Amino acid sequence: MKSETLFRVLVAGVLTVAPTLLFLGLWRGLMALRDDDLVNRTMNGEFGSVPNSLLRPGLPGSSKASRDPLTANRPGTSLRCRTCDAENPSYADYCGNCLERIR
Structure with missing residues (x-):
């Protein structure tokens, strides 16, 4: 019985801590993507602007x-x-x- 209680406490501890660790990993990954050099190069216009032909009819600025x-x-x-x-x-x-x- 003692080993069953220990197992349940261990599982409860893992299930309590795991979502927090996964969220923190996701957060750090998103921050790394935000600070990536590709984002900076895109924001500086290194790859050019988006041509008007790529705009769909439902977007603001179109006649529809x-x-x-x-x-x-x-x-x-x-x-x-x-x-x-x-x-x-x-x-x-x-x-x-x-x-x-x-x-």
Whole structure:
């Protein structure tokens, strides 16, 4: 019985410490990637800029994105709340500030 208790305590100790050690290893690995020379060279523009032809139609700046209701928060397309005078996107039904119905 004593060996079974010792085994259970050992397993509990490993299961308690292992996630912490794995997280710290992941953290140090991510910090090493962040400080890598390749990241610095890319940020300095050594490999050139991304050509416009690689942009997909759904990205901001394309013609399809301007019709997207989630990106319609541009001047002239917003609604004002009658209660608190807060500016809300045109697709909103309720005010984001006071939660009153807009329409």
